[in-house]
Amino acid sequence: MEKVYVVKVGGNIIDDDAKLHQFLYSFAKLKGKKILIHGGGKLATRIGEALSIPQQLVDGRRITDAETLKVVTMVYAGYINKNIVAILQSHGLSALGLSGADANIILAHKRENAAIDYGFAGDIDSVNSNAISSFLGNDFSLVLSPITHNGKGQLLNTNADTIASEIARALSKLYSISLVYSFEKSGVLLDVEDESSRIPQINPDYYQELKSENKIFAGMIPKLDNAFKALDQGVSEIIIGPAENLEELINGATGTKITAI
Amino acid sequence: MEKVYVVKVGGNIIDDDAKLHQFLYSFAKLKGKKILIHGGGKLATRIGEALSIPQQLVDGRRITDAETLKVVTMVYAGYINKNIVAILQSHGLSALGLSGADANIILAHKRENAAIDYGFAGDIDSVNSNAISSFLGNDFSLVLSPITHNGKGQLLNTNADTIASEIARALSKLYSISLVYSFEKSGVLLDVEDESSRIPQINPDYYQELKSENKIFAGMIPKLDNAFKALDQGVSEIIIGPAENLEELINGATGTKITAI
Numbered sequence: 001m002e003k004v005y006v007v008k009v010g011g012n013i014i015d016d017d018a019k020l021h022q023f024l025y026s027f028a029k030l031k032g033k034k035i036l037i038h039g040g041g042k043l044a045t046r047i048g049e050a051l052s053i054p055q056q057l058v059d060g061r062r063i064t065d066a067e068t069l070k071v072v073t074m075v076y077a078g079y080i081n082k083n084i085v086a087i088l089q090s091h092g093l094s095a096l097g098l099s100g101a102d103a104n105i106i107l108a109h110k111r112e113n114a115a116i117d118y119g120f121a122g123d124i125d126s127v128n129s130n131a132i133s134s135f136l137g138n139d140f141s142l143v144l145s146p147i148t149h150n151g152k153g154q155l156l157n158t159n160a161d162t163i164a165s166e167i168a169r170a171l172s173k174l175y176s177i178s179l180v181y182s183f184e185k186s187g188v189l190l191d192v193e194d195e196s197s198r199i200p201q202i203n204p205d206y207y208q209e210l211k212s213e214n215k216i217f218a219g220m221i222p223k224l225d226n227a228f229k230a231l232d233q234g235v236s237e238i239i240i241g242p243a244e245n246l247e248e249l250i251n252g253a254t255g256t257k258i259t260a261i
Numbered sequence: 262m263e264k265v266y267v268v269k270v271g272g273n274i275i276d277d278d279a280k281l282h283q284f285l286y287s288f289a290k291l292k293g294k295k296i297l298i299h300g301g302g303k304l305a306t307r308i309g310e311a312l313s314i315p316q317q318l319v320d321g322r323r324i325t326d327a328e329t330l331k332v333v334t335m336v337y338a339g340y341i342n343k344n345i346v347a348i349l350q351s352h353g354l355s356a357l358g359l360s361g362a363d364a365n366i367i368l369a370h371k372r373e374n375a376a377i378d379y380g381f382a383g384d385i386d387s388v389n390s391n392a393i394s395s396f397l398g399n400d401f402s403l404v405l406s407p408i409t410h411n412g413k414g415q416l417l418n419t420n421a422d423t424i425a426s427e428i429a430r431a432l433s434k435l436y437s438i439s440l441v442y443s444f445e446k447s448g449v450l451l452d453v454e455d456e457s458s459r460i461p462q463i464n465p466d467y468y469q470e471l472k473s474e475n476k477i478f479a480g481m482i483p484k485l486d487n488a489f490k491a492l493d494q495g496v497s498e499i500i501i502g503p504a505e506n507l508e509e510l511i512n513g514a515t516g517t518k519i520t521a522i
Contacts, residue, residue: 079338089412096359103356153348
């Protein structure tokens with residue numbers, strides 16, 4: 001099967017102009033079919049506060065009331081998505097920036113009856129892999145913002161890590177998928193304060209051991225849980241590591257590979 | 262040649278939730294291939310002012326400094342575009358929301374050396390009719406925000422009326438194009454205060470006569486100038502009129518038809 005890279009880029013990269021440009025240059029140079037998934041939470045928080053809309057995060061997830069939904073739709077699907085597309089075009093990449101509502105790419109439903117009311121937070125029901133495959137087949141590189149919809153006219157705010165793993169999973173029936181979580185760290189670290197403590201490879205047994213010894217940074221656990229779930233469901237390879245040089249990351253010179261055995 | 266509708270919707274419709282929903286229902290029901298072009302100036306002005314970014318319009322055109330470019334990109338390409346797409350999807354339409362940067366659909370350059378410095382205002386260089394035609398061929402209805410790019414990573418703010426006529430002109434080599442300017446008025450009016458004074462049809466001679474007698478409302482002149490230019494360049498038909506029922510407008514029951522003879 002043909003290879004497709006599904007690359008999630010972290011918020012700290014989006015928020016730093018120099019790092020974002022370096023990442024996008026690296027993404028544009030990556031050969032083959034590819035999809036970029038971004039958030040942009042820090043800018044959304046700043047714009048929300050400037051508009052006197054108080055922003056509240058619980059466990060790193062945003063409480064999305066109606067006004068905050070407007071803010072994240074403006075920031076993620078508008079400002080950040082279109083700037084990324086324009087920069088990628090300047091590197092000669094035929095980029096196509098979409099939300100989950102466009103071409104009905106991601107259908108979701110509003111999360112109900114959770115212990116915490118996250119407001120207009122969307123949990124994914126389905127990924128339109130036919131539409132994505134048709135765009136990839138026309139040599140477009142996709143840039144996805146984490147705004148989804150419920151099919152009834154309602155936009156929803158969805159976690160970008162989850163979108164990356166759900167897209168990887170759905171496309172794994174059609175392609176050999178490398179799912180890449182790129183961010184500002186060297187990879188999964190044994191000591192979160194020490195960038196040199198990178199773990200080059202983690203399999204399920206080792207992950208259980210690390211978790212039981214509390215050696216995994218809390219913020220990394222949702223990423224790793226998503227990663228192992230995606231591996232179980234057909235994704236070929238999952239890589240977590242620095243965003244500045246995707247070729248080195250994919251080759252294993254940096255970062256952490258998550259493997260099934 | 263196959264028919265394509267290129268429909269511009271006016272700012273007063275975008276700004277009124279009930280009118281917007283009625284227009285989008287009508288657009289979704291319109292049979293055949295179609296493209297919707299929207300602005301959203303009033304919301305951009307409100308958001309700009311709420312962010313303490315003073316908004317300045319000269320002859321109805323926005324002075325787009327760097328901060329204002331962020332605002333219009335957020336509002337047009339983000340909030341308004343994605344809400345329109347989600348509503349159209351709820352009516353069963355396979356809508357795809359794009360800016361001019363996506364798929365390199367509209368290449369523009371920053372307006373320089375004009376009498377007034379409009380800032381990051383983009384004048385159109387080219388329309389990627391192959392990409393548009395490929396999307397239409399895959400049964401997508403396009404929703405375009407008036408944010409363009411210069412191919413060097415810079416987004417630009419472009420007049421939505423002009424985008425509509427340039428797209429109509431470019432696509433007229435491939436399709437029979439009906440260019441529709443839909444808004445809150447009954448059509449081109451002899452007396453701007455009197456909705457019953459609609460002119461059902463205007464040809465170039467009559468237009469010159471109306472202009473020399475100062476009978477055309479100033480805000481309508483750029484639309485009509487664009488319309489006659491588009492007719493000269495291969496667009497089949499141009500219609501100006503109310504947005505609430507596109508079928509009636511296209512059938513001639515309402516609105517004004519602009520004709521070459």
